[in-house]
Amino acid sequence: MAIPASIQRRGFRKWYERELLIGHSHLVLLLLSVVTIFGAMEAFAAPGGAKALMGACVLVACAIGLWALRRYLFLLTRAEFIANQAVCGQCQAYGRWAVESSRSDAAEGSYMRVCCKRCDGRWQIDW
Ligand SMILES: [Zn+2]
Numbered sequence: 110m111a112i113p114a115s116i117q118r119r120g121f122r123k124w125y126e127r128e129l130l131i132g133h134s135h136l137v138l139l140l141l142s143v144v145t146i147f148g149a150m151e152a153f154a155a156p157g158g159a160k161a162l163m164g165a166c167v168l169v170a171c172a173i174g175l176w177a178l179r180r181y182l183f184l185l186t187r188a189e190f191i192a193n194q195a196v197c198g199q200c201q202a203y204g205r206w207a208v209e210s211s212r213s214d215a216a217e218g219s220y221m222r223v224c225c226k227r228c229d230g231r232w233q234i235d236w
Contacts, residue, residue, distance in 0.1 A: 111195045111211070111213065112124075112191070112219075112221075113208045113211035113221040113236075114210075114211075115223050116208055116221075117207070117208045120176050121185060121189055121195055121204045121205075121206060122152060122204045125188055125191075125192055125195075125204065128185075128187070128188040129185070132180075132181050132185045132188065133181070134186035134205035135177045135178075135180045135181035135184065136177070136181045137176075138155070138173065138177040139177040139178050139181060142171070142173045142174030142177060143170075143174060144166040145166065145170040146167055146170045146171060146174070149163045149166035149170065150163075150167060153167070157195075160189065170204055187236070190205075190235075190236070191234060191236055193216045194232075194234045195211065197202055197227065197228060197230050197232070198230060199225065199228050200225060200227050200228040202225060202226075202228070204225045205225060205226045206223040206224060206225050206226060207223065207224055208221050208223055209219070209221075209222045209223060209224050209231070210222045212218050218235060219235065219236050220233050220234060220235045220236065221233070221234050221236065
């Protein structure tokens with residue numbers, strides 16, 4: 110779902126909370142990948158055992174860990190980028206706005222026009 114539609118449906122604060130939860134779930138996946146890598150390396154170094162299987166486990170865990178790290182950084186950076194623009198310029202209310210319209214254009218960029226629920230101030234949020 111596109112960001113403006115998701116914010117329109119849930120509200121900014123719920124959307125932001127959800128983005129942080131999803132982002133941090135990727136951090137947990139990264140930590141599990143690191144634990145898997147260390148476990149597989151220890152099993153790889155042990156005498157006997159399936160060295161090819163443990164080597165494959167390390168490679169797969171590295172790939173999953175790198176993907177999780179990339180996704181974690183992307184989600185948190187994007188959420189913070191939008192959250193830094195979520196303060197009304199007139200009344201300084203944080204996150205109390207509704208999406209009026211949005212545009213996603215390669216030439217002009219992606220943005221949404223928002224309206225403050227407290228003072229009806231309007232501004233643009235890039236995403
Ligand atoms: Zn306002």
